[in-house]
Amino acid sequence: MGILNATPDSFYEGSRTTTDRDVLQKASQMLEEGATILDIGGYSTRPDADTISIEEEINRVVPTIESIKKEFPxxxxxIDTFRSEVARAAVEAGADLINDVSGGNLDKKMFETVATLKVxxxxxxxxxxxxxxxxxxxxxxxxADIMTYFQERIxxxxxxxxxxxxxDLGFGFAKTIEQNYFLLKNLSVFENLDLPILVGISRKSMIYKRLDIPVSEALNGTTILNTIALQNGAKILRVHDVKEAMQTIKILSYLGKEKD
Incomplete structure (x- = not known):
């Protein structure tokens, strides 16, 4: 899953797209590098991010989705949103699934909207x-707390x-750096829920703060943690750097085949 943000303030500058040309260029690159999903977000969910209106979020993501679908049908x-109205507008514009960072907590209409949209x-x-x-x-x-959270919502x-x-365990969302690493180490526990696990740790603070480096230098650490995530049961990697993630997947897949 390649991250494509229609925002001016996402924590990693390399994921931001502000013009139609930027969007199509980035989408084309990610698809060529092997992305099977493009994750479009119009509201930055980094810590302390500014709040924007529903209308502004829709105005950011709908043209982005329409442009990509027209060029790459x-x-x-x-659609990366916690707002049901944005989710509906995005799906009507061509989005295929909904990525809700709040698990339905920030919009009580989200679950019913997902059911209605059948995505x-x-x-x-x-x-x-x-x-x-x-x-x-x-x-x-x-x-135990996250397991209960998932079970109730499922x-x-x-x-x-x-x-x-x-x-998605939500690495970096209401978790300390130490908690993030503990969850990654124990990711396989959540395979007991018999649902695919997505891991989104790309260039996050659990990497660059631990290594005391800028986010721009966090690719190597991301690759290491993505490797661990895949070994512990992750089925989808949400990343800024698709080529490197695909290389990780291919090498681990090869090792798995050799083991068999």
Missing amino acids: KSVIS PYILMHMRGTPQTMKTLTNYENII IKLKSLGVNDIIL
């Missing part, structure tokens, strides 16, 4: 909002007829 697009749903774990999540990192048992989604669900 076979591309698969996910796959990425269910992520987060507490609070992008503006407050840094203060909400206290857990009694982080694995039951609700399935009761509405949503069965195509992907799980």
